[in-house]
Amino acid sequence: MSAPLFDKVALIGLGLIGSSISHATRRAGLAKSIVGSARTPETLAKALKIGVIDKGFGSAAEAVRGADLIVLCAPVGVCGALAQEIGAHLKPGAILTDVGSVKAAIVRDVAPSVPQGVHFIPGHPIAGTEESGPESGFAELFDGRWTILTPVPETDAGALRKLTTFWQKLGANVEIMDPEHHDMVLAITSHVPHLIAYNIVNTAAHLERVADREVIKFSASGFRDFTRIAASDPTMWRDIFLNNREAVLEMLGRFTEDLSELQKAIRYGDGDTLFKLFTNARAMRRGIIEAGQDTSAPDFGRARKTTGMGSDQR
Amino acid sequence: MSAPLFDKVALIGLGLIGSSISHATRRAGLAKSIVGSARTPETLAKALKIGVIDKGFGSAAEAVRGADLIVLCAPVGVCGALAQEIGAHLKPGAILTDVGSVKAAIVRDVAPSVPQGVHFIPGHPIAGTEESGPESGFAELFDGRWTILTPVPETDAGALRKLTTFWQKLGANVEIMDPEHHDMVLAITSHVPHLIAYNIVNTAAHLERVADREVIKFSASGFRDFTRIAASDPTMWRDIFLNNREAVLEMLGRFTEDLSELQKAIRYGDGDTLFKLFTNARAMRRGIIEAGQDTSAPDFGRARKTTGMGSDQR
Numbered sequence: 001m002s003a004p005l006f007d008k009v010a011l012i013g014l015g016l017i018g019s020s021i022s023h024a025t026r027r028a029g030l031a032k033s034i035v036g037s038a039r040t041p042e043t044l045a046k047a048l049k050i051g052v053i054d055k056g057f058g059s060a061a062e063a064v065r066g067a068d069l070i071v072l073c074a075p076v077g078v079c080g081a082l083a084q085e086i087g088a089h090l091k092p093g094a095i096l097t098d099v100g101s102v103k104a105a106i107v108r109d110v111a112p113s114v115p116q117g118v119h120f121i122p123g124h125p126i127a128g129t130e131e132s133g134p135e136s137g138f139a140e141l142f143d144g145r146w147t148i149l150t151p152v153p154e155t156d157a158g159a160l161r162k163l164t165t166f167w168q169k170l171g172a173n174v175e176i177m178d179p180e181h182h183d184m185v186l187a188i189t190s191h192v193p194h195l196i197a198y199n200i201v202n203t204a205a206h207l208e209r210v211a212d213r214e215v216i217k218f219s220a221s222g223f224r225d226f227t228r229i230a231a232s233d234p235t236m237w238r239d240i241f242l243n244n245r246e247a248v249l250e251m252l253g254r255f256t257e258d259l260s261e262l263q264k265a266i267r268y269g270d271g272d273t274l275f276k277l278f279t280n281a282r283a284m285r286r287g288i289i290e291a292g293q294d295t296s297a298p299d300f301g302r303a304r305k306t307t308g309m310g311s312d313q314r
Numbered sequence: 315m316s317a318p319l320f321d322k323v324a325l326i327g328l329g330l331i332g333s334s335i336s337h338a339t340r341r342a343g344l345a346k347s348i349v350g351s352a353r354t355p356e357t358l359a360k361a362l363k364i365g366v367i368d369k370g371f372g373s374a375a376e377a378v379r380g381a382d383l384i385v386l387c388a389p390v391g392v393c394g395a396l397a398q399e400i401g402a403h404l405k406p407g408a409i410l411t412d413v414g415s416v417k418a419a420i421v422r423d424v425a426p427s428v429p430q431g432v433h434f435i436p437g438h439p440i441a442g443t444e445e446s447g448p449e450s451g452f453a454e455l456f457d458g459r460w461t462i463l464t465p466v467p468e469t470d471a472g473a474l475r476k477l478t479t480f481w482q483k484l485g486a487n488v489e490i491m492d493p494e495h496h497d498m499v500l501a502i503t504s505h506v507p508h509l510i511a512y513n514i515v516n517t518a519a520h521l522e523r524v525a526d527r528e529v530i531k532f533s534a535s536g537f538r539d540f541t542r543i544a545a546s547d548p549t550m551w552r553d554i555f556l557n558n559r560e561a562v563l564e565m566l567g568r569f570t571e572d573l574s575e576l577q578k579a580i581r582y583g584d585g586d587t588l589f590k591l592f593t594n595a596r597a598m599r600r601g602i603i604e605a606g607q608d609t610s611a612p613d614f615g616r617a618r619k620t621t622g623m624g625s626d627q628r
Contacts, residue, residue, distance in 0.1 A: 126535045185529075188517070188518050188524055189518070189536060191536075192514065193540055194536050195573075195580075197536075199576055200507060201599070202595060203568045204598065209498055210498055210499050215598070216602050218460055218462075218503045221500060221503050222503060222505075222507035223502070225539045226540075227602055230592075230598075235589065238588045238589045239585075242580075251521075252573075259509075259510065259513045259570070262512070263566055263570075265555075266562060266563060267563060271553075274548075274551070274556070275548050278548035279548045280515075280519065281515040281541070281544040282545050282548070284518065284519055285542070288538050291531060
């Protein structure tokens, strides 16, 4: 147990990420008290009931009063409005951060509302599940995962150190990057993959010649791994694409260029090109396993459900 | 333990699928003896040494002599040549099947070499890992997974029943389908997903503005789930695309049409279209989880490696 880093932590938004930050903060003893606000009274009541927050507030402006660390855990699209709402109520010396999946847009939308003397450091924990809501959070979500912080040139070094320590004690590895580079890296590692996953699920759902139940039944052949990432929160993802447009369109352009080449190789029966390309892809996979970012166990080590899978699925 | 269904099973090809069929056959006591052949002497020696086969042969023609069940466990592209080689040596009344991921091309390439009195029934177990070779097989690979059999109109009903029983006793659920429909279903559930997974890995590997090590480091944000399926055997996948061209190109055409629409929605900031599409994708995901074909556990229930993931990854 560490000494509390902060007296009062305010979580603005109490979904998967907000509630997991709360659990991990308590696990490490990083705050004397955790307060919060949520978009709906239902979420706020649920979070209070299950102990995600010690005290709940009807507005973000009230929740941040006197807080030493404020974490915006809301979709990227509303962070600008939240910053306008809370700006005047932030305590001098407080650290304001967020957990959004894009960073340049957050700097653009939030920074103008942050008063002098408050340390604004955008952040992005790379962790998630397909669940949402305050009940979905758990203390281990950030363990062994990366959190990227994207300070701007004028960021206070002491505040950056403190926020880095906070994330490390939540279990994460911390990387520092500038906001624009973050957005480019995430466009290829996360945003475009999610987009094409959403897209193939959509394509599969609208075929005349293959029934949805067949797609579902035989999804273990590759398709299901795409559906997991296509199950994430739609509001969150809409906001990501609207706020990282340039980088996503650039990466998507590359992707479709490369795909056209593959399509042509298939059309003309060019086996050598296909073989070469498929072989190259294995090297990247090996790198990911060696870096401890995945397991090569069958089925990703999914728990096997071998019972009850017979007749009810026919 | 069942009474042996077959006296002698011959496995032509002793990689992941061949060796797993052996282990699962022994687990269920389905054969008195299991023999086999492999493309290379090294694979054959390894398979013999670890007990995947009781007896090994230098050629497929020798291996199939006297066998009651012959399973071609080789890449789709070589099954035609194998059938030519073994055709004259097949025992009357024997069942010949395969495990290839395309079926119409297998019927086209293999059927002409099958003599009268031998029952040829193409098959496709939908199961796999990213490993290959005789050491990668295990008895549980087919448990709770689907195997599709694609008999042709003249297929003997008794032989079909026997092969169905065989796969069920290996742990699989069996579905009967015609070869062309199989290829269409697999094009959307497996072949196109693999193609776009290979493609995005390739795109990511050739960016100037994002380093490979960054892609690897932050791959947990979505990318890594694509790399797993892009790590499968390149020869197998080359053959699949060369032999299911029409269905793959049809599905790929749909995919790129849909992707263009999404791209346009991003370019013009059309949040409503994005939100609607992302919401629809969740329904398919729910279907897959309800059908027992995946788990919604965080990280697919991947075993967590929280130790040793700190400084060595920075």
